[in-house]
Amino acid sequence: MSTQLPAPAAPAEHGGESIARERRDRRIAGLPRPVEPGLTRWQRFRNGPLGWLTLAFLPFCAFLLWLTYRMYEVTITTAVGDYTEQQTGTRSTPTIAQFNEALWKCTRLAFVTLAIGLVLYFLIDRLRPTTLRLKAVALAWGGAVAVFASSMINTWASTMVTADETDELGSVRAAIFIAPFVEEAAKATILFLLAILVRHRLLSVIQMVTMAGLSAVGFAVVEDIVYYVRMYLYGSLAYGVDADGALRQIFYLRGLLTCWGHPLFTTFTAIGVGVALRNRSKVVRVVAPLAGYCFAVCAHMGFNGSQSVGVSTGLLIAVGAFLIVFLLLRYIRLVLAESRQMRARLQDFVSNGWLGVHDPIMFSRYRARLKLICAAALRGPRCLVATVRLIHDMSELAQVRLGVVNGLTGAAAVGRERELLLSIRALRGRALDNTDGLTVKPPTWTWHNLTAWVRAHLPRRRPRTPFYAPPPPSQVPIGAPRR
Template sequence: MPSPAVALPERRARRLSGVPRAIQPGQSRRRRMARNPLTWLTAAFFPFCVFLLWQVYLSYRKTISQSIGNYTEQHGGTRSMPTVYQFNEALWRCTKLALVTLLIGVVVFLLLDRLRPTTWVLKAVALFWGGAVAVYFAANANDWVASRLTVDDSDPMGSVRAAIYVAPFVEEAAKASVLFLLAILVRYRIVSVMQSVALAGFSAVGFAVTEDIVYYIRTYLYGSMVYGQDANQALHEIYVSRGLQTWWGHPLFTTFTAIGMAVAIRARSKLVRVLAPVAGFLFAACAHMAFNGSQLAGGSESLIFIIGGALMLMLLFRYVVYIRAEARQIRARLDDFVMTGWLLPRDPVVYSGFFRRAKLLIAATLRGPRVLIATVCMMRHMTELAYLRASVTRGVMDDAALLRGRELLDDIALLRPRALYETEGLPVKPENWTWQNIRGWFGRRWRALPRPRRRSFAPPTGDSVPAGEPLRWGE
């Protein structure tokens, strides 16, 4: 164990490079998490998001109810406002529709974040940030700016000007702020473009779902409270338009900021680190502005859907190029450790191929949880080691990365006897998986199941007359 005089400079070097602290001998995982300030920040973050969602609920319940009351009073002569029960019923119905959009977005960005996936905690933080913090900030900022751009209450163009010229900048800044926050706190965990894109996508999907719920509630309650309108038909139309056809809008725009931030993290030049995120943010805001302007100008939804689909396909092709480039980088950087004798010659080939990694995971799953956990840890350590070496070669990290590299190599050596690390000649199905063994295994489990016990009755008595039988004459 290093002395305090030696450990202090090492700890400072790790902190400046963003490298995790060294694990103290005999220190449990629970104790390490308890001493980590990020654990307590994360624990306080989710209740804070719930509080902000409650504030958003109260704010929109008041504004939507008042706007419906004003509309019914002007057009019908009688002021009609939804009750709290009606608003909550509409909220529950609209939330179930918005969950479809949430499921689509989460699945898409989970599939993109496969090479070196971020932790589930970071994904949850990004999702809740977009659904709670970004929505709360954007709603208050948009309302304040719209009030400054409106001449009076009768000016109908104030909200239009705010939606085109203000909302794109405010909303993109609110959604992308979590990327910059995570880059400051845990920049060691965000090392590739796909990680930045995935986190930006989770934040944007959370923002889009909460925003869709607000639009759904407003449309449904207007249709319910105003005479002569079909609320279900209006809700179905806006759900198809926003939840299915144009759900990609917010994730697409935030992706541009994520790409700029990823370029800045991996760059050595200070000028690139400053200009790349700014350029990505401005491009995202301009694309968002064009999207809002086309919708408010009465653009065809089919045309918007076609343009958005084409952009998504172009970005998907670009992401495939990114993934292939990342795979080549992993192989090249692991080759450095092969030349020094720290890794096996086949390790760069195995851990840089997507199909080989998938084969290892499937084969490890069929061999039990112990093998699966060791294989997953081995795969993560190999990928982290490759990106760590890439940061050193680019000059982004200093000697603190070498200390972390030694720790990863030691962990790989300990995991190798239990994990699967070679795909050549590896059968996906274990060799002992034969029909006889499977049938015998199920037979043993079946015989081990508890059986109901047969009831035992008392032995018969010595009387010749059964119980309850009437006596005969003369007995």
């Protein structure tokens, strides 16, 4: 049984040509760039283009959110003024202060939907979790880029299908036949961009579903804010209407009962993209994303159409619950299949002596990984960071080997496997890698040690210097001789 790591690729006659060839092979195979030894994390971030793209992308999303705010501020205030003039005969246009007050009040309600979506997708993406940077990019794309692009295209397209201002069915036609195509394409574009730029980070269908779900959650939250503000201002400026009651009603309907709509539709496209990434057939790589996108558009179209024709909310919730339960069962099946594949691929390294005998079991089970993370969190930040990195490297190592077995990557995978094995070997002493006999609570956490620690870190009172009052002046009789 050999204990030496895989040998790196044989160098070419010129070192520069060898490095360039290796980078090209890795880029074609969807693997990260070779790790240059001796560089710090900041130097690797500075040399990589993806970090700078992320730094430029987030301010761009903030700028698009500002443009969206300005656009809807004009649109909503104009619509509210037209509505009040039609209902009461007197035009009442909300001021900027009223609009901002309503926006802040409605944003706090939309944060409830955002929190639900973030918790859900963080729990889903646990077997091979994506990085926080990718999650932030997907959420920002859906909340800024997808919303801005969809609003511009939908506004232009709705004018094309509307005959004149008296055509009441123009908005209905746009919501059914235009909005699903535009919105699903805008939300899912981030999946294709990530598949091109960081294909080595998206290792499974579950990760694609997570990215799509976060993009859809960001889109849904911003869209809900627009609906909330419009409804609240309508009720505030119309006589005899309870604005707070109307806001609570639309929040209960959109923010809670039907908040699954956008994430569910985009999930179908994500499944198609995820299947295409892990398949060798060129036909499947083209047909699977298109099929997923078409299914998402049809589901979105049916949802909007059912609301337009007056289908009860209970029926929509029942259909959505059925689809969600079906996807949850499919998710459980995918998790079990990926766990078996990870265990089998890590076992290949055990047979060569590069990994321990217990590693395939420890790092392919969800409960074992969760126990390692919880125990590491109670043993200090250094142990936690090392354990999380070890789990991540094990997951990527199994995925690289799976790509070799399936014929998706060739000789370029050998160098990446060597880098991951070296990183795993360096993390062994600091990270937790075995749950046998491991307790989540550290053995040093006893009541005696806890009280001693508290006493050592409590602020001690400094002893006060005794203060004595000055002696009273001596009572000398007046006229007495002084000594």
